[in-house]
Amino acid sequence: MEGDGDAPYGRDRRLKTHLDPVFTPETRPYWEGVAQGELRLCTCCSCDRCFFPPSNVCPGCSSREIDWRIASGRATLYSFVINPQADERWGIEGPMSVAMVKLEEGPMMLSTVVHCPQTIEALRFDMNLRLVFRPYGDLPRVACFEPVGQADE
Amino acid sequence: MSSAGFAIVGAAESTRIGKVPELSSVGLALDAAANALADAGLEAAQVDGLTTGYMPPANVAQLLGMKPAWVDNTVVGGCSWMNQLRNAMAAIAAGYCETVLITYGESGRSHGFLPNVLDLGAPGSIEQQFDLMYCSGNRASLFAMPVARYMHETGMTHEQLASVPVVQREWAAMNSRAKLREPTTVEAVLASRVIAWPILRDMCCLVSDAGGALIVTSAERSSDFPKPPVYVVGTGSSLETGLMSPAGVEDPLRPGLVRRSAAQAFGSAGLTPADIDHLMIYDAFAHTPIFGLEGLGFVEFGEAGPFIAERNTAPGGRLPMNTNGGGLCYAHSGSYGMLCMQESIRQLRGEAEAQIDGARTSLAHGWGGFWSACATIIFSNQR
């Protein structure tokens, strides 16, 4: 059967040039936190909502009084896919998970679950995760997660 | 927006679809526009409204010899054309123009995706800072993020997911312009290579060149054209998160945006899912019709996988869906919503190759990005 071959969007060359995150003034505190080994989240001073991604306006009440807080790093695994191959910036051979991670503070973020087999057997829904950092390209740290073992809980 | 106040009086795809290396994206849009104008018996200069989406409207106007009084280029992903149809109806109702040409062309296969306006990985965007890095640039994986969780919560099997392209291949077999027309099996789909588990290659749409164009005007004027009018009887639209920013969706398994869009569309049409004879749900991947069937209210949460696997949407089934073969088997040039509407209109005109007998209503539902945007259009050949 003759197929069209590549996955959709697989040929989009632009994407490969855009994989190094470019910070904006609103997100700079997040990235400075990551560089120091912290996951910083925005919290609204008016309605107390904790949100991600960072912004200068609260998505709950439109307030511009926003504080930063340091996330506990505790999270659970909501959903995932397993990519057959990681981009070279990760320095990971073979498959790599892409995970929707639900942070203890409420927001969901995209990340990856590392330090465990990248298989559907090892990646269990709602499993407890904790924040870890890994290098990515020229960045010394980006936010990743690892399973919390029974002994750690 | 009043029901049946507007009608499609011209509709056409580009002369060729699939592999069309002799045309650029703009060339495909112009070719489709010329076909739609001929279908409506109009000259370009008689059309006073223009929407283009990804390419600058002024260039398209210049090249077509139009001097439009109203333009729009709303871009929210693959459902942009449905949104532009709604916008065009509003512009006609406001008296800004009488007749609108909605054009689309995309050389997804031969010359790359659209050149401008919608840059999915724009430096500094939410997606570019917080999402694309983790998916290693494999955007299929962002679309597929909720599927594993959905299977976990509903018990939908990988076999049921694989039945989506199997059924649509049966429809494609009846369409001479479809790319993939040979029968396939669940086993063959499950044997195709992994793109982003649980999504396998045969669960992904094609990469094609294609264009399409529509001409819309008021229902009052719509009897002056060569083809019978196809009325737009209901529309809906909703936005929720960044185009490729799945973590921003409130409930990824029961995406609210499709429910909101469906409520508007059915509400404005005064119809319910039981009134729909023919259905097009944008299938960028095998799971998107599943989420669409549930969100639009055709089945309950968790039922859509078995519903498709049990052939309810297949030839002979009670709810024929994606009867051109869909983005999975017909063509997918990158922004497929326009081609969904083209098949709805062919069905209601009685011009489809896989014609549904007596179809009076057709619903076309488009997505933009990963539960980022969607829009729903209900057409009827009865006013």
Ligand SMILES: [Zn+2]
């Ligand atoms: Zn707030």
